[in-house]
Amino acid sequence: MSSSTCAGVDVGGGGIRVRIDGGEGIIAGEDTSPVPRDRGRVDLPRLAARVAAVIETSAPGVDRLEGMAIGVTGLPGLVKDPETLWHALGDRFGLGALVVAGDMVTTHAGALGFRAGVVVAAGTGVITLGTDLDGVWNQADGWGHLLGDHGSGAWIGSQGLQAALRAHDRRSGGSTALLEHMTARFGHPLDLVALVYESGSPAHHLASFAPSVAEAAREGDPAARRIWAEAGRQLAQTAVAAAAGLEPVFSWGGRLFDAADLLMEPFQSTVRAVLPDARFIPPLGTSADGALGLAKAAASIEARHPYMYVFSRTDAPAVRPLRRTR
Template sequence: MSFAGVDVGGGGVRVRIEAGGSSAAGDDASPVPREEGRVDLDRLAARITRVIEDTVRDLRIDRFFGMAIGTTGLPGLVRDPSTLWRALRGRFGLGALVVTGDMVTTHVGALGFQPGVVVAAGTGVITLGTDLAGVWNQSDGWGYLLGDHGGGAWIGMRGLQAALRAHDGRVGGSAALLAHLTARFGHPSELVALVYGSASAAHHLASFAPYVGEAARDGDPVARQIWTEAGRQLGQTAVAAAAGLEPVFSWGGRLFDAADLLMEPFQNTVRTLLPGARFRPPRGTSADGALALARAAADGSVAPHHPYVYVFTEAAQPIGGSAQPSGRSAGSAVDS
């Protein structure tokens, strides 16, 4: 039997394929396609198709018995998840499709199907605290202009602001970050034109986060402070999502690759606010979580009784999901 897990976030599209005893992985790092601020599902379906076709080129797969897609923007910025079912069902002979938020696939990837809190941090930030039954606590996920505190775009933006302060001669600037800005973007005016003229400004801002990391590791105090504050912000977001749950925490997303800069302030903040907190290293990635959901969808064990998960099958109309979630939050997982 063949299964496909798809992770759609600010870093692009990543897939995991399992077919009998074989497995494969592929990705496309282009920004998520959008139209009027929402995820463009028709274009996204075409991109998912291309990535999967490239990934399975050397595998003999007739159909996928289960596929799961964890996407940024759900709920809130995904108008009609059934668009993905209609676009992908015939092409891949789908037996079942789960469409869910990438915070759900990150949670499943990190903790399996166990309760707890998982911080998903990449270009943006969204945190989900859930027992996969009655508790569904979302924290942050409001996009780079209104939230996503501590995420890649947040770090990159603050690094660029410090660089521009140095360019102007203002207090609080960083000559090290200005040097990285010039090497990465050219003159500051080129950066301004790129960011303000872009349909994916968060993507460009987040691309500077690794340079802020490099400056921090080289001893730049401004860059180091940015990462420390990012960890604190992520810790506060995690604790906010823990209501009604055992204090078990994990994490996911490429931002945590900078564990040397992020993990200590993140965990210290959580422990300060919630002294009984316990941390579990993630078992896998969001793409791994999507693959686990694809297997569960194929055997009918995915419960679509909450607003973050839509389930489509050959023999039934789509079940589960709603236009806006009930409970604590109706936010959108923007570029996490």
């Protein structure tokens, strides 16, 4: 690896994804375990150890990184003292600069390549960022599976499990197809209850059922199809809310959009019902790609960017304060 090697890291509900560029092609790495948490917040010391392990496993020869950027789910609300990542990773990789940003920032950068517009980041959770990269920074949703994240993987999984449990109870509005999927995946409903309510990451388990809801929808189950259609509408409402003050340019990121056949039509039609001139641009890359782009630009990032902390060796390691317009 060259002295200008950079690493981009995406930390989402589905795990850790890494992109490393040392000038000889991009190396990818992944850790699919749930993000470590401590009383709800992201556990930064454990996260740093896992990020380091993915980098060292994926690129065994790396001994110095000029720049690194980490897009973290839950920032700023659930990420306390991000300087912890600088202390844990700075010396370990001889970092010149480190950017710690919300994963909505890295998803936006990956999808639109630092262009103005709105990007919906939807995986286990959902958060949307509309920005012109200057004075407009609109966040919509991102409030977690108990308070928001409408249309996310956890929301879809929860809606699907509720329909399955209604069928189990012989209540109206249930789905026997989803009940069969639930039983095949989790066993008896009491096993599901114990798994979800005793888990340190219930959203992860809820979202793990979203692929089963997609499978049932493609098999023609009306309840599953309604859930996915409503998810598309919920994501669209979030996207429209984040478009205030911007040209109506939209893109997306996150693994939920892999179910494009179920999601895109209700998503796009709902946006266009409000904003007829809306333009939809397929994402140029992923959140990990956006993080890599930020890593390469880490030394020149200015403090005007909100939702972002910047640390470097040229300045005393310090946090550049967040500011939010909404």
